[in-house]
Amino acid sequence: MTRYPDLPPTDASALSAKDFKTDQDVRWCPGCGDYSILAQVQRTLPTLGIPREDFVFISGIGCSSRFPYYMNTYGMHTIHGRAPALASGIQCLRPNLNTWVITGDGDSLSIGTNHLMHALRRNVNLKIILFNNRIYGLTKGQYSPTSEVGKKTKSTPYGSLDHPFNPIAVALGAEASFVARSIDVDAKHMKAMIQRAAAHEGTALIEVFQNCNIFNDGAFAFISDRRERPKTSLVLEHGQPMRFGKKKEYGIAIGPDMKPRVVDAEAHGVENLLVHDEGNPTIAYLLSQLSHPDFPTPIGVFRDIQRPVYDRMLQAQVDDARARKPGRSVQDLIESVHVWEVR
Amino acid sequence: MSTAQTVELETVAIRFAGDSGDGMQLTGTQFTETSALLGNDVATFPDFPAEIRAPAGSLAGVSGFQLNFSSHEIYTHGDAPDVLVAMNPAALRVNIGDLKPDGILIANTYAFTDKNLEKAGFEKNPLEDGTLQMFRVFPVDITSMTLEAIREIGLNQKAAVRCKNFLALGLVYWMYNRPLQHTIDWIEKKFRAKVPDIADANLAALKAGYHYGETAEIFTHNYVVPKAKLEPGRYRGINGNHALGLGLLAAAELSGLELFLGSYPITPASDLLHFLAAQKHLGAKTFQAEDEIAAVCAAIGAAYAGGLAVTSTSGPGIALKAEAIALAVMTELPLIVCDIQRGGPSTGLPTKTEQADLLQVLYGRNGECPVPVVAAATPGDCFFVAIEAARIALRHMVPVVILSDGYLANGAEPWKIPDVSAIEPIHTEFRTDPEGFLPYARDENLARPWAVPGTPGLEHRLGGLEKEHLTGNVSYDPANHQFMTELRAEKVARVAQHIPPTEVHGPASGDVLVVAWGGTYGAVRSAVDHLIAHDRAVAHVHLRHLNPLPDDLGEIMGRFERVVVPELNMGQLAMILRARYLIEIRSICKVQGKPFKEAELIRDISAELEHAR
Ligand SMILES: Cc1ncc(C[n+]2csc(CCOP(=O)(O)OP(=O)(O)O)c2C)c(N)n1
Numbered sequence: 001m002t003r004y005p006d007l008p009p010t011d012a013s014a015l016s017a018k019d020f021k022t023d024q025d026v027r028w029c030p031g032c033g034d035y036s037i038l039a040q041v042q043r044t045l046p047t048l049g050i051p052r053e054d055f056v057f058i059s060g061i062g063c064s065s066r067f068p069y070y071m072n073t074y075g076m077h078t079i080h081g082r083a084p085a086l087a088s089g090i091q092c093l094r095p096n097l098n099t100w101v102i103t104g105d106g107d108s109l110s111i112g113t114n115h116l117m118h119a120l121r122r123n124v125n126l127k128i129i130l131f132n133n134r135i136y137g138l139t140k141g142q143y144s145p146t147s148e149v150g151k152k153t154k155s156t157p158y159g160s161l162d163h164p165f166n167p168i169a170v171a172l173g174a175e176a177s178f179v180a181r182s183i184d185v186d187a188k189h190m191k192a193m194i195q196r197a198a199a200h201e202g203t204a205l206i207e208v209f210q211n212c213n214i215f216n217d218g219a220f221a222f223i224s225d226r227r228e229r230p231k232t233s234l235v236l237e238h239g240q241p242m243r244f245g246k247k248k249e250y251g252i253a254i255g256p257d258m259k260p261r262v263v264d265a266e267a268h269g270v271e272n273l274l275v276h277d278e279g280n281p282t283i284a285y286l287l288s289q290l291s292h293p294d295f296p297t298p299i300g301v302f303r304d305i306q307r308p309v310y311d312r313m314l315q316a317q318v319d320d321a322r323a324r325k326p327g328r329s330v331q332d333l334i335e336s337v338h339v340w341e342v343r
Numbered sequence: 344m345s346t347a348q349t350v351e352l353e354t355v356a357i358r359f360a361g362d363s364g365d366g367m368q369l370t371g372t373q374f375t376e377t378s379a380l381l382g383n384d385v386a387t388f389p390d391f392p393a394e395i396r397a398p399a400g401s402l403a404g405v406s407g408f409q410l411n412f413s414s415h416e417i418y419t420h421g422d423a424p425d426v427l428v429a430m431n432p433a434a435l436r437v438n439i440g441d442l443k444p445d446g447i448l449i450a451n452t453y454a455f456t457d458k459n460l461e462k463a464g465f466e467k468n469p470l471e472d473g474t475l476q477m478f479r480v481f482p483v484d485i486t487s488m489t490l491e492a493i494r495e496i497g498l499n500q501k502a503a504v505r506c507k508n509f510l511a512l513g514l515v516y517w518m519y520n521r522p523l524q525h526t527i528d529w530i531e532k533k534f535r536a537k538v539p540d541i542a543d544a545n546l547a548a549l550k551a552g553y554h555y556g557e558t559a560e561i562f563t564h565n566y567v568v569p570k571a572k573l574e575p576g577r578y579r580g581i582n583g584n585h586a587l588g589l590g591l592l593a594a595a596e597l598s599g600l601e602l603f604l605g606s607y608p609i610t611p612a613s614d615l616l617h618f619l620a621a622q623k624h625l626g627a628k629t630f631q632a633e634d635e636i637a638a639v640c641a642a643i644g645a646a647y648a649g650g651l652a653v654t655s656t657s658g659p660g661i662a663l664k665a666e667a668i669a670l671a672v673m674t675e676l677p678l679i680v681c682d683i684q685r686g687g688p689s690t691g692l693p694t695k696t697e698q699a700d701l702l703q704v705l706y707g708r709n710g711e712c713p714v715p716v717v718a719a720a721t722p723g724d725c726f727f728v729a730i731e732a733a734r735i736a737l738r739h740m741v742p743v744v745i746l747s748d749g750y751l752a753n754g755a756e757p758w759k760i761p762d763v764s765a766i767e768p769i770h771t772e773f774r775t776d777p778e779g780f781l782p783y784a785r786d787e788n789l790a791r792p793w794a795v796p797g798t799p800g801l802e803h804r805l806g807g808l809e810k811e812h813l814t815g816n817v818s819y820d821p822a823n824h825q826f827m828t829e830l831r832a833e834k835v836a837r838v839a840q841h842i843p844p845t846e847v848h849g850p851a852s853g854d855v856l857v858v859a860w861g862g863t864y865g866a867v868r869s870a871v872d873h874l875i876a877h878d879r880a881v882a883h884v885h886l887r888h889l890n891p892l893p894d895d896l897g898e899i900m901g902r903f904e905r906v907v908v909p910e911l912n913m914g915q916l917a918m919i920l921r922a923r924y925l926i927e928i929r930s931i932c933k934v935q936g937k938p939f940k941e942a943e944l945i946r947d948i949s950a951e952l953e954h955a956r
Pocket residue numbers: 061062063064065080103104105106107108131133135136137138139144
């Protein structure tokens with residue numbers, strides 16, 4: 001029978017952000033967006049009511065993937081692109097753990113797209129934070145699968161040619177059960193997204209717009225600038241009409257051609273605006289296609305639905321099989337076929 | 344009543360061959376089980392095409408099953424069959440070259456149509472043109488007889504024709520005086536409830552074949568092969584993949600750990616995944632991943648979380664897993680990697696056997712990246728090798744590779760049932776005490792502590808970056824890297840302290856020592872026994888541990904004039920032994936996708952014996 005150290009859990013209510021800090025020097029470039037994501041995670045975990053020893057942080061390779069070294073939890077800095085697969089193994093063996101995946105846009109949408117999509121499709125109980133800086137940071141500035149077309153980098157001096165991935169659309173395509181987006185500089189919003197992801201049963205993906213001030217500075221300036229943000233972002237709220245602007249003066253409405261358009265909220269009538277529904281895949285996909293400058297870029301939860309969780313189902317299959325054939329040993333299995341005696 | 348004379352034989356090899364849809368694997372398996380129940384020693388060699396359903400009657404679609412049964416202990420499926428049952432011209436063409444001179448050929452004349460003859464590349468019908476004179480040829484219209492025997496049951500033509508393998512089986516049962524009961528029971532169990540008319544038809548065909556032998560008077564002899572003097576005890580049949588699965592389950596039970604298998608289907612390893620996936624009632628968790636990389640990574644995750652973690656594949660999958668295996672080396676986690684080898688390189692010969700992954704598993708990773716490697720010798724030995732691999736992985740906190748191969752995986756033999764409760768438990772301990780905890784501190788085996796998530800106070804981070812000695816913190820210190828590299832090597836080297844003294848089969852010194860490993864065991868043992876019986880000074884060492892090698896191997900090799908290493912590759916172990924011991928090693932290499940024949944080895948080892956004099 002299974003035996004894991006059977007010790008009483010520590011008191012989760014006594015935790016604070018500093019309990020999640022390690023003695024390792026954080027080695028990101030000064031000004032890197034990764035710092036604020038780290039700080040928000042460290043601040044949010046103590047609010048979840050989960051004992052520290054149950055958290056596991058698994059990352060791939062990249063600047064962002066250094067993250068686990070700075071988290072005083074269990075964790076592993078694995079190999080490029082494979083974090084969702086490794087984390088799936090942890091969670092499948094022990095569904096009661098609380099496993100988080102930290103990954104970059106190259107890590108999860110180039111070398112590891114396969115694993116990301118399969119984790120999302122299976123709905124393993126993993127919380128994935130995708131640090132999207134639209135560049136390869138660690139390898140010093142090549143374009144990434146989320147870089148915009150025409151991007152000039154060391155590896156694309158004439159401009160990149162390939163159409164980028166839209167991480168939200170990719171996740172929706174894999175029928176992810178929870179998909180959200182946040183911004184490194186918006187501490188409050190990110191904290192809310194982390195809490196929502198933590199509360200979700202199944203795979204939760206949060207794309208975080210993260211500034212790499214060394215190789216792709218200002219990639220998200222349109223939305224990270226506090227003064228611009230009300231106009232350039234659409235904050236998603238379940239059940240609420242989609243409104244934005246400093247005074248919520250604009251809204252999103254659907255025209256007779258089924259296309260979204262920006263309208264004057266009052267003139268159009270608030271009751272005629274599109275209402276966000278986290279359970280509606282059509283709305284989620286429509287939202288994934290909105291972006292600055294033609295539209296405000298949505299932030300918040302695009303989709304949050306319940307569907308069966310892989311690691312729980314696997315455990316249930318094992319428990320069920322055991323209940324049907326209780327007390328069996330390997331010896332029984334060896335002898336379950338035809339056995340004969342040689343004298 | 345039969346007028347045939349009954350002759351006693353010691354050992355007989357039979358090969359059933361036909362289209363992949365003809366049920367030859369089933370026929371061979373039934374004959375094997377019946378013979379094992381009669382008390383014969385049996386060894387088998389299923390040989391199927393890579394194509395699932397190649398065009399009917401084509402050479403590419405020929406599927407074969409050879410079994411060897413005997414009144415004494417045997418180690419192989421037999422070099423050349425005494426009997427060939429050929430269900431069509433293509434099966435004849437592919438297999439006739441192996442049949443012993445004067446061997447028995449039973450050919451299904453129904454299938455020898457102009458079209459089938461042409462597909463098999465025959466200009467004339469070989470059953471009629473005198474080219475098979477060196478064999479005892481029995482043309483039998485197996486298909487028509489089957490249709491006739493089951494006509495009253497009223498199956499459609501297609502279903503009726505499919506029963507013909509049971510007619511062939513019944514006939515061969517008669518030839519070798521085998522009872523029908525085991526197969527009757529099997530048919531009843533398999534078909535009675537769901538498709539009763541198929542059960543009736545198969546039974547009728549089986550009996551018709553038997554009665555045909557008895558009454559047709561075309562066979563002047565039939566044969567008995569008396570019981571073998573096997574070691575007394577309780578037996579069952581086993582193939583290598585099932586033995587491996589059972590061994591892994593036993594290792595989980597012996598260590599008290601939860602078994603986790605991450606795998607991606609690939610021939611000839613898939614059966615291990617299938618087998619373990621069916622054992623959820625024993626707590627086995629299986630995960631069919633999206634690819635081999637995900638499979639090994641999931642297993643590494645499970646190892647970190649405190650499971651008995653396994654990943655299984657064949658050579659192409661090992662290539663994909665290399666980077667992750669290195670992660671397990673760096674993070675020092677216990678992991679079992681099963682490589683069921685097949686012919687390579689690239690997709691190679693998926694359904695054929697080879698031993699050409701040895702260097703890949705030893706060296707096919709970046710950096711200095713040693714792992715222990717163990718190899719199974721027989722199908723049943725896969726069970727014990729699995730337990731040994733788990734013991735090493737858990738004792739030393741290291742990934743361990745198990746080498747098996749297509750021949751062992753699919754080959755079956757009678758297996759003396761082990762008593763799991765009598766096997767020494769595998770001691771494992773999770774670290775729980777936070778006092779003085781250092782993730783990379785070590786015990787006498789140089790194993791670091793296994794601290795699993797969920798344990799208060801032992802939170803720590805692992806990773807692929809070089810680790811600082813003791814703390815496990817990331818370190819780029821040059822001296823530390825050298826120290827840790829040497830330490831990882833020393834850790835693997837210390838596995839040798841637990842390897843029992845090497846068994847030398849034959850004289851302790853002499854002219855030739857044959858050093859072999861893996862699935863060639865049976866052929867090598869038979870060949871060496873043959874030579875010893877002819878007073879040649881030759882001995883056999885069969886290596887289970889390929890890394891590290893046993894400490895006493897160098898001294899043992901030094902006691903012989905010559906060391907000969909037969910391998911189903913181009914000399915991989917030979918190269919390692921030369922490099923390690925700086926001695927001359929003679930290599931016998933075969934890469935035909937087929938196991939060694941005893942006769943080939945007798946010939947090649949004899950040649951070495953001549954030189955040794
Ligand atoms: C197998 C392999 N290939 C390539 C690399 C080199 N590499 C390391 S990180 C990286 C890209 C990282 O980009 P991203 O995931 O966006 O992370 P960021 O550094 O931007 O946070 C690459 C190509 C590697 N470590 N391993």
